Amino acid sequence: MKTYDEIIPEFLSDDDCRQALMKPVLIEEHVFASNGHIAIKIPVSKLLKTYESNPNYPDIVSLYEKVEGLFQSPIIYKVENISELLKQVPLTDVETQCTNCQGTGSIWSKDDSKEPETCKICDGSGYVATGKKEYDWQNHKIQIGLAYFNPNYVEKLLNVATINDIKEVKHVYGTPMSKHLFIIDDLEIIMMPIRLGIKELPEYSVHKLTWRKR
Numbered sequence: 001m002k003t004y005d006e007i008i009p010e011f012l013s014d015d016d017c018r019q020a021l022m023k024p025v026l027i028e029e030h031v032f033a034s035n036g037h038i039a040i041k042i043p044v045s046k047l048l049k050t051y052e053s054n055p056n057y058p059d060i061v062s063l064y065e066k067v068e069g070l071f072q073s074p075i076i077y078k079v080e081n082i083s084e085l086l087k088q089v090p091l092t093d094v095e096t097q098c099t100n101c102q103g104t105g106s107i108w109s110k111d112d113s114k115e116p117e118t119c120k121i122c123d124g125s126g127y128v129a130t131g132k133k134e135y136d137w138q139n140h141k142i143q144i145g146l147a148y149f150n151p152n153y154v155e156k157l158l159n160v161a162t163i164n165d166i167k168e169v170k171h172v173y174g175t176p177m178s179k180h181l182f183i184i185d186d187l188e189i190i191m192m193p194i195r196l197g198i199k200e201l202p203e204y205s206v207h208k209l210t211w212r213k214r
């Protein structure tokens with residue numbers, strides 16, 4: 001069985017430009033991890049490993065301080081409903097920039113007079129498959145209340161809940177534009193909704209999470 005320590009890497013940034021976010025950080029009695037889109041806060045008492053503080057880490061404590069819910073008490077979602085909802089979302093190949101053409105799709109010859117050739121590795125698209133799969137977030141959104149979320153981040157809620165077989169997720173509901181707090185056991189996850197223009201909506205498949213009676 002997984003531990004909460006093992007879930008932390010799912011929340012880290014893999015972006016070299018965000019060095020501090022590539023590691024978790026210890027702040028007083030909690031360990032935080034975030035990739036800039038989603039963040040997790042775990043009590044030290046729930047972790048087996050030791051973690052280090054980092055004075056250069058962005059101010060993540062204040063991210064958690066002011067979560068203004070629209071409702072007075074959290075909404076409760078069943079974890080099994082989240083699981084069922086994600087099954088409706090198709091998977092797609094994770095792509096990365098083609099290194100042969102640096103993502104341009106074209107190969108220039110040393111002879112300036114020749115036209116560039118289409119990159120044979122990526123067939124001119126500039127991207128190649130990594131062999132990994134993810135939810136097709138570009139065409140599918142998860143609707144929770146009035147807000148829309150990336151299914152790949154919603155899956156992380158599921159992954160956290162699965163560790164200790166937690167059945168319910170508490171949701172301190174934000175607005176379609178503001179941060180949302182999800183509480184699983186005594187772990188806290190902050191997720192930003194996808195900001196969609198109203199005109200954009202019909203282009204997406206929307207999978208709506210229904211909430212449990214209290």
Ligand SMILES: [Zn+2]
Nearest residue numbers: 098101119122
């Ligand atoms: Zn290429």
